[in-house]
Amino acid sequence: MFGKKKETPQIDKEQLELIETAQKRIKQKKRLYAHFVVFLIGAVFLIVANLVLNIGKDVTFLGIDWFVFAILAWLFLFVYHLFNVFVTSKMLSKKWEEKQLNKLVEKQKERIAQLQQQVEKDYPLSTEKKKTITSSKNSEITLIVAAGENDAIGKDNQLIWHLSDDLKRFKELTNGHHIIMGRKTFESFPKPLPNRTHIVISRQDNYQVPSGVILVNNLEDAFDAAKADKQPFVIGGGEIYKQAMPYADKIELTRVHEDFEADTFFPKIDTTIWKESQNRYHAKDEKHQHAFSFITYIRQ
Ligand SMILES: NC(=O)c1ccc[n+]([C@@H]2O[C@H](COP(=O)([O-])OP(=O)(O)OC[C@H]3O[C@@H](n4cnc5c(N)ncnc54)[C@H](OP(=O)(O)O)[C@@H]3O)[C@@H](O)[C@H]2O)c1
Numbered sequence: 221m222f223g224k225k226k227e228t229p230q231i232d233k234e235q236l237e238l239i240e241t242a243q244k245r246i247k248q249k250k251r252l253y254a255h256f257v258v259f260l261i262g263a264v265f266l267i268v269a270n271l272v273l274n275i276g277k278d279v280t281f282l283g284i285d286w287f288v289f290a291i292l293a294w295l296f297l298f299v300y301h302l303f304n305v306f307v308t309s310k311m312l313s314k315k316w317e318e319k320q321l322n323k324l325v326e327k328q329k330e331r332i333a334q335l336q337q338q339v340e341k342d343y344p345l346s347t348e349k350k351k352t353i354t355s356s357k358n359s360e361i362t363l364i365v366a367a368g369e370n371d372a373i374g375k376d377n378q379l380i381w382h383l384s385d386d387l388k389r390f391k392e393l394t395n396g397h398h399i400i401m402g403r404k405t406f407e408s409f410p411k412p413l414p415n416r417t418h419i420v421i422s423r424q425d426n427y428q429v430p431s432g433v434i435l436v437n438n439l440e441d442a443f444d445a446a447k448a449d450k451q452p453f454v455i456g457g458g459e460i461y462k463q464a465m466p467y468a469d470k471i472e473l474t475r476v477h478e479d480f481e482a483d484t485f486f487p488k489i490d491t492t493i494w495k496e497s498q499n500r501y502h503a504k505d506e507k508h509q510h511a512f513s514f515i516t517y518i519r520q
Pocket of ligand 1: 437463
């Protein structure tokens with residue numbers, strides 16, 4: 221009852237197919253060989269029939285005895301048979317079919333990849349998806365920036381304009397908050413701004429900052445260092461705005477209504493993501509060389 225189960229030899233499907241194909245090929249070759257033998261005997265018989273037994277002795281075409289044409293016709297059939305066995309059958313074997321199918325699939329895959337690339341190029345998906353940082357889930361990360369119509373924000377590590385009402389607004393909004401900035405922007409200040417916690421991002425481990433200024437090595441650590449603040453501000457420059465944009469909830473933009481020559485730019489604001497919630501125009505006057513607007517964008 222609990223005796224050892226009798227083992228039956230197992231052959232997998234692929235091996236079985238190989239054996240079947242081999243058997244088929246052997247049969248085809250045997251038939252070809254038989255054909256060859258019959259052809260030889262037949263050819264001798266035709267020669268004997270015509271030349272020895274004088275069958276159709278007077279039948280000639282173009283002065284050539286009929287048996288020559290008969291043998292040639294048979295030879296043609298034999299060559300056709302030979303071709304079938306060694307070329308056609310081999311080509312149309314299962315393996316060949318699979319190979320062709322794989323080639324076709326590869327071609328289709330290539331075509332699909334090309335189409336995908338084309339679609340991505342023609343209809344680019346917005347790359348700016350909101351990323352969340354665990355440490356800043358309860359904060360409203362705000363980018364604050366002044367940019368020209370062409371998104372210019374700086375040149376030679378300096379601002380391009382002096383707009384006193386813009387600076388006033390910057391001071392009011394950021395007062396008492398954490399301000400996150402790249403090393404270059406930090407270096408563009410004569411000294412740290414009063415009543416704000418400065419967080420400077422640099423890849424340099426031994427970068428020296430004045431006491432009270434927090435140095436971090438990446439953006440995530442910067443947000444982490446500002447986690448006690450309900451509204452930390454990212455104040456630039458170009459590199460940091462670009463990296464911080466996907467994490468931001470709000471943009472306080474001062475749009476300066478001119479194009480400027482610059483070496484640093486603010487990233488394009490995708491209006492499918494960012495909705496304007498406030499817009500206040502400020503005309504050009506004796507204190508302000510350019511007209512500008514204070515615009516607030518909220519992430520949708
Ligand atoms: N118009 C405006 O509102 C406004 C505001 C701010 C700044 N700006 C202007 O913007 C320009 C400066 O911008 P910028 O793009 O040249 O420089 P930036 O963004 O201020 O600073 C770039 C530096 O930040 C550090 N950094 C960047 N990404 C980092 C990362 N992922 N991890 C660690 N460190 C990182 C690197 O410092 P290390 O090289 O030390 O590693 C890098 O060289 C100036 O012209 C400035 O006046 C304009």
